[in-house]
Amino acid sequence: MQVWKDYQAQHKDRFLNELLELLRIPSVSADSRHNEDTKRCAEAVKQSLVDAGADKVEVCPTAGHPIVYGEKIIDPSLPTVLVYGHYDVQPPDPLDLWTSPPFEPVIKDGKIFARGSADDKGQFYMHVKAFETMIKTNTLPCNIKFMIEGEEEVGSNNLGVFLKDNKERLKADVVLISDTSMISMENPSLDTGLRGLAYMEVEVTGPNRDLHSGVYGGAVANPATILAKMIASLHDDNNHITIPGFYDGVQELSAAERADLNKAPFDEAEYKTDLGVEELWGEKGYTTIERTGIRPTLEVNGIWGGYTGEGAKTVLPSKAFAKISMRLVPNQDWEKISDLFAGHFKKIAPASVKVKVTAHHGGSPYVTPTDHVAFKAASKAISATFGKEPVPVRGGGSIPIVALFEKVLGLKTVLMGFGLDSDNLHSPNEKYGLENFYKGIETIPYFHQYFAEMSSK
Amino acid sequence: MQVWKDYQAQHKDRFLNELLELLRIPSVSADSRHNEDTKRCAEAVKQSLVDAGADKVEVCPTAGHPIVYGEKIIDPSLPTVLVYGHYDVQPPDPLDLWTSPPFEPVIKDGKIFARGSADDKGQFYMHVKAFETMIKTNTLPCNIKFMIEGEEEVGSNNLGVFLKDNKERLKADVVLISDTSMISMENPSLDTGLRGLAYMEVEVTGPNRDLHSGVYGGAVANPATILAKMIASLHDDNNHITIPGFYDGVQELSAAERADLNKAPFDEAEYKTDLGVEELWGEKGYTTIERTGIRPTLEVNGIWGGYTGEGAKTVLPSKAFAKISMRLVPNQDWEKISDLFAGHFKKIAPASVKVKVTAHHGGSPYVTPTDHVAFKAASKAISATFGKEPVPVRGGGSIPIVALFEKVLGLKTVLMGFGLDSDNLHSPNEKYGLENFYKGIETIPYFHQYFAEMSSK
Numbered sequence: 004m005q006v007w008k009d010y011q012a013q014h015k016d017r018f019l020n021e022l023l024e025l026l027r028i029p030s031v032s033a034d035s036r037h038n039e040d041t042k043r044c045a046e047a048v049k050q051s052l053v054d055a056g057a058d059k060v061e062v063c064p065t066a067g068h069p070i071v072y073g074e075k076i077i078d079p080s081l082p083t084v085l086v087y088g089h090y091d092v093q094p095p096d097p098l099d100l101w102t103s104p105p106f107e108p109v110i111k112d113g114k115i116f117a118r119g120s121a122d123d124k125g126q127f128y129m130h131v132k133a134f135e136t137m138i139k140t141n142t143l144p145c146n147i148k149f150m151i152e153g154e155e156e157v158g159s160n161n162l163g164v165f166l167k168d169n170k171e172r173l174k175a176d177v178v179l180i181s182d183t184s185m186i187s188m189e190n191p192s193l194d195t196g197l198r199g200l201a202y203m204e205v206e207v208t209g210p211n212r213d214l215h216s217g218v219y220g221g222a223v224a225n226p227a228t229i230l231a232k233m234i235a236s237l238h239d240d241n242n243h244i245t246i247p248g249f250y251d252g253v254q255e256l257s258a259a260e261r262a263d264l265n266k267a268p269f270d271e272a273e274y275k276t277d278l279g280v281e282e283l284w285g286e287k288g289y290t291t292i293e294r295t296g297i298r299p300t301l302e303v304n305g306i307w308g309g310y311t312g313e314g315a316k317t318v319l320p321s322k323a324f325a326k327i328s329m330r331l332v333p334n335q336d337w338e339k340i341s342d343l344f345a346g347h348f349k350k351i352a353p354a355s356v357k358v359k360v361t362a363h364h365g366g367s368p369y370v371t372p373t374d375h376v377a378f379k380a381a382s383k384a385i386s387a388t389f390g391k392e393p394v395p396v397r398g399g400g401s402i403p404i405v406a407l408f409e410k411v412l413g414l415k416t417v418l419m420g421f422g423l424d425s426d427n428l429h430s431p432n433e434k435y436g437l438e439n440f441y442k443g444i445e446t447i448p449y450f451h452q453y454f455a456e457m458s459s460k
Numbered sequence: 461m462q463v464w465k466d467y468q469a470q471h472k473d474r475f476l477n478e479l480l481e482l483l484r485i486p487s488v489s490a491d492s493r494h495n496e497d498t499k500r501c502a503e504a505v506k507q508s509l510v511d512a513g514a515d516k517v518e519v520c521p522t523a524g525h526p527i528v529y530g531e532k533i534i535d536p537s538l539p540t541v542l543v544y545g546h547y548d549v550q551p552p553d554p555l556d557l558w559t560s561p562p563f564e565p566v567i568k569d570g571k572i573f574a575r576g577s578a579d580d581k582g583q584f585y586m587h588v589k590a591f592e593t594m595i596k597t598n599t600l601p602c603n604i605k606f607m608i609e610g611e612e613e614v615g616s617n618n619l620g621v622f623l624k625d626n627k628e629r630l631k632a633d634v635v636l637i638s639d640t641s642m643i644s645m646e647n648p649s650l651d652t653g654l655r656g657l658a659y660m661e662v663e664v665t666g667p668n669r670d671l672h673s674g675v676y677g678g679a680v681a682n683p684a685t686i687l688a689k690m691i692a693s694l695h696d697d698n699n700h701i702t703i704p705g706f707y708d709g710v711q712e713l714s715a716a717e718r719a720d721l722n723k724a725p726f727d728e729a730e731y732k733t734d735l736g737v738e739e740l741w742g743e744k745g746y747t748t749i750e751r752t753g754i755r756p757t758l759e760v761n762g763i764w765g766g767y768t769g770e771g772a773k774t775v776l777p778s779k780a781f782a783k784i785s786m787r788l789v790p791n792q793d794w795e796k797i798s799d800l801f802a803g804h805f806k807k808i809a810p811a812s813v814k815v816k817v818t819a820h821h822g823g824s825p826y827v828t829p830t831d832h833v834a835f836k837a838a839s840k841a842i843s844a845t846f847g848k849e850p851v852p853v854r855g856g857g858s859i860p861i862v863a864l865f866e867k868v869l870g871l872k873t874v875l876m877g878f879g880l881d882s883d884n885l886h887s888p889n890e891k892y893g894l895e896n897f898y899k900g901i902e903t904i905p906y907f908h909q910y911f912a913e914m915s916s917k
Contacts, residue, residue: 034771215885225759280666300673305775318762
């Protein structure tokens with residue numbers, strides 16, 4: 004709509020500067036040393052919603068980091084969209100690999116480089132600015148509620164309670180989230196599903212103290228060696244996961260569905276070049292698109308034990324640790340999988356070591372029905388601004404709470420993400436394209452318009 | 461001798477306080493942040509030799525940490541003993557496991573708790589005090605030379621050059637070292653050999669940057685997983701090392717020799733209780749004494765990669781690392797083994813990762829001839845002060861330079877250590893018994909006396 008275009012063109016630079024301010028706050032939810040920053044970030048989000056024209060804006064305390072809520076109810080008889088996002092970010096390390104400080108955003112080659120630029124500050128903020136656009140141009144076609152949390156990167160442990168306690172306040176017709184990516188700006192896509200997650204931490208203890216590797220080497224189990232053997236055994240030669248029962252009930256797609264999925268443009272040579280690898284790796288019998296979308300996976304996110312400093316230390320360590328997470332697909336329950344993992348990992352441990360397994364957090368997988376009116380509205384909105392209908396794809400990432408929305412609030416979710424896989428999410432030099440940012444702000448009002456129209460039919 | 465007894469009884473407390481002063485200097489050779497402390501420690505060692513009565517005492521610069529030299533030549537026609545020791549210590553971490561600060565020595569239950577108390581400050585200092593005893597009582601029966609280095613814990617990289625450059629100055633009849641342990645004070649023992657060492661560091665690189673484990677998990681080789689698989693493959697089900705050629709030429713002992721070796725008192729139940737393990741681990745077909753003495757081993761000294769901080773980070777790391785060292789036995793050459801390891805490790809790496817292997821340092825194994833006059837003198841000295849003849853045992857640790865002494869100086873070495881395996885060498889809460897310290901000071905003069913007598917025969 005022209006009024007939107009004009010308003011956005013006029014306030015373009017302010018929109019960007021406001022986002023940069025938000026990116027300067029190191030709201031790292033995993034690191035308690037940043038608790039104050041996280042609080043500060045919640046306050047900033049609250050202010051942005053107030054300024055944009057939302058009512059009843061509130062920073063809601065939880066047992067962990069607070070949730071920011073705000074709403075605009077123009078007519079209870081109109082449909083209501085619940086916008087979800089998160090203002091917390093991943094830890095920035097390894098810091099030395101950043102070409103500019105993670106919390107001092109810089110614009111380079113048309114991209115915003117900063118931790119959180121794409122995941123998810125840059126994306127949820129598009130909704131705040133799209134909302135402002137509709138408010139200031141008196142064109143808001145439906146009711147909007149905002150729920151921006153601060154614990155997505157650590158498992159949204161307190162969101163479930165918040166949902167249960169606020170069912171009334173959160174009543175809506177659909178959840179709208181921008182926290183995923185598109186294939187490319189030339190090939191817009193819409194996620195039809197997300198993988199679930201089960202994140203575990205394991206501790207393997209050998210001797211009760213660090214030992215001299217010469218005096219005791221060869222006589223006592225080395226926990227680092229044993230941990231390596233245990234991790235190695237979790238994938239077989241075909242890279243299938245070996246945990247008994249892991250694949251039970253995993254939804255197998257039909258040949259037709261798989262064919263559709265593989266229609267999405269994908270250039271393996273380009274993919275390898277971008278990652279700097281000679282060869283890809285993965286579960287035998289599936290394409291890369293399938294491996295990252297419809298198949299469950301198990302990854303070592305971190306491993307440590309013994310002497311990791313400068314030089315050499317001839318120690319036989321007492322303990323070795325690993326952080327191991329699994330991505331889950333439809334019909335895999337994250338709590339059941341966490342238990343399966345814990346049981347299996349303890350079972351395969353030799354008597355020469357002790358093993359402790361802790362479940363960090365998780366979430367179940369989710370699939371969006373493509374015939375849902377909100378999905379159609381999103382598809383139409385993207386077509387309107389990208390001039391091309393989006394390809395439906397399965398996202399490999401996880402937003403654990405999406406399944407929760409359906410369970411607790413009975414709401415379907417539309418995943419309208421504007422990021423790119425190359426945005427370095429969770430990595431050094433995270434970035435978000437200016438074009439993606441503005442395109443998102445431009446597209447979102449169309450979603451609300453179409454959703455309102457199509458719902459009333 | 462009574463004069464020794466009297467002198468030592470009189471100066472007992474000063475001997476201890478001087479050692480404690482030395483232990484307060486954090487001379488961690490592996491950590492360049494401690495270079496100034498290491499220098500300071502060398503100066504303190506120099507002063508202690510001067511005070512004890514040595515001549516031509518000098519802090520000799522090297523490409524790395526300096527070597528302290530001193531001597532007392534009473535009569536060129538008398539035999540000469542070259543005393544070797546090292547004033548550098550292992551890094552103290554993990555610091556949180558120390559019950560008292562590593563460089564603030566405390567005496568508890570008759571033991572000195574401090575990094576370096578047993579390895580090797582507490583042990584080489586016995587020689588300084590034994591030397592002082594003989595000087596002050598005018599009973600020195602032979603010539604003594606001291607060579608105390610500062611790079612033993614990092615591979616003595618510059619000692620070889622020093623030996624070559626100082627052949628004349630270092631001329632002697634035998635090398636005497638106290639840097640090993642005894643079975644117990646009730647069961648004194650003398651090491652008849654040491655294992656060699658090859659210390660490697662490996663770097664496995666998967667993707668060229670840290671990745672989001674949801675977006676890329678299952679499609680790209682995870683270097684931590686691959687490293688685990690590679691490490692796991694280094695031992696077979698019988699815990700034999702799988703590197704082709706690793707055991708080539710390994711000296712196999714005769715049934716009789718093995719029987720002798722296993723005569724050394726060893727209580728497996730006690731051993732397991734002390735280490736807090738349910739079961740021991742090691743190469744099939746060999747006893748614990750053999751596994752730690754006459755068999756080569758491979759240990760992971762450290763492993764790290766990905767996110768190791770607080771909480772959870774869903775990252776697929778770009779790199780994973782490990783420090784891996786091998787203990788070697790007679791007829792294994794450390795440089796050849798290092799090459800074998802590097803070649804094998806690169807060979808077993810899948811095409812989906814890149815592997816870099818670096819050799820930190822090493823040393824060849826060594827065996828002391830039990831019929832050597834100096835070995836007999838050491839045995840007789842221990843019998844004189846412990847009232848019991850020492851059991852000959854094979855030490856599991858490595859003092860890489862012992863082989864070098866033979867190669868460059870043509871000298872045999874006697875390993876007269878007074879420590880205990882339970883001294884927590886290279887571990888938190890390293891300790892050294894006061895009794896061991898004083899017993900050593902009491903025994904050493906007897907060694908010199910007997911060595912002088914037996915040599916002149």
